[in-house]
Amino acid sequence: MPKRAPERVMRVVLTRELIVHTAVDLVEREGAKALSMRAVGAELGVTAMAMYNHVPNKEALVRGIAEYVMGTLDLPEPKPDGWRAGARELAHAFRRTADEYPRCMALVVVNKTALPVGLRVIERALDLCAAAGLTGVEPVRVVRALMAYTLGSQLREAGLKRILREKEGDLTDELRHLEAAGFPHMAVHPAETAEHDPDASFDFGLELFLSAVEMRARRAD
Structure with missing residues (x-):
């Protein structure tokens, strides 16, 4: 019986921009109370720890949201x-x-x-x-x-x-x-x-x- 080829696992390429955009979408959909490192990680299919090199904590996440939102203000x-x-x-x-x-x-x-x-x-x-x-x-x-x-x-x-x-x-x-x-x-x-x-x-x-x-x-x- 031939061996089944291993399934390829799609890995998301994490960037600060992607993490912040995901956080913005999460807050707009579910409200500020839903915001956490774990929740954003779950949206991306990764652990909170995997995001620490780009966004070290929730405070940095909120700052990123602020930068993104205020950046759209002309x-x-x-x-x-x-x-x-x-x-x-x-x-x-x-x-x-x-x-x-x-x-x-x-x-x-x-x-x-x-x-x-x-x-x-x-x-x-x-x-x-x-x-x-x-x-x-x-x-x-x-x-x-x-x-x-x-x-x-x-x-x-x-x-x-x-x-x-x-x-x-x-x-x-x-x-x-x-x-x-x-x-x-x-x-x-x-x-x-x-x-x-x-x-x-x-x-x-x-x-x-x-x-x-x-x-x-x-x-x-």
């Missing part, structure tokens, strides 16, 4: 037409990245390990605050608030998309009956209340935010 150049235009463009750039990598971005902004990677973005935002006329600790607080608004908007939009997908029937028709149920203000514009236009909503809130920053800076003069 940082706008300073605008000659004022701080507000620059702030608007920066917020939209941050929003685009957060929309593409929502779970990774949420992990990056709360992790001290990833903080140095985002310094360029933070410095640009602080520069815009200074151009607006903010002083003292206020620029730092404004940048934090703007990041919270951008990420919060993205999370809200994801939740609304899920609700609208699961909702059967026309939500507008239901809202038209709210006045009789004791919700007269919501019944005034049923179509506008029911519709989901994330870009228009984000831009409206952003302009309110920037107007508040402007008023704050004027009051400090």
Whole structure:
């Protein structure tokens, strides 16, 4: 009886880039709580120890995710037409990245390990605050608030998309009956209340935010 030829085992060629990309995919699919060296190794079909030469620990893995995600953010150049235009463009750039990598971005902004990677973005935002006329600790607080608004908007939009997908029937028709149920203000514009236009909503809130920053800076003069 002839001997069976041994099966060839496909071995993955590990690189830091491959490990980080796999970690990004894992976080986006299962959330930050699922991230570990062992979990990423399992995705690649290797042990955690096999990755140590490229990524020594989880902190290095998080930093790699931060570098990858923040590297996709197109940082706008300073605008000659004022701080507000620059702030608007920066917020939209941050929003685009957060929309593409929502779970990774949420992990990056709360992790001290990833903080140095985002310094360029933070410095640009602080520069815009200074151009607006903010002083003292206020620029730092404004940048934090703007990041919270951008990420919060993205999370809200994801939740609304899920609700609208699961909702059967026309939500507008239901809202038209709210006045009789004791919700007269919501019944005034049923179509506008029911519709989901994330870009228009984000831009409206952003302009309110920037107007508040402007008023704050004027009051400090």
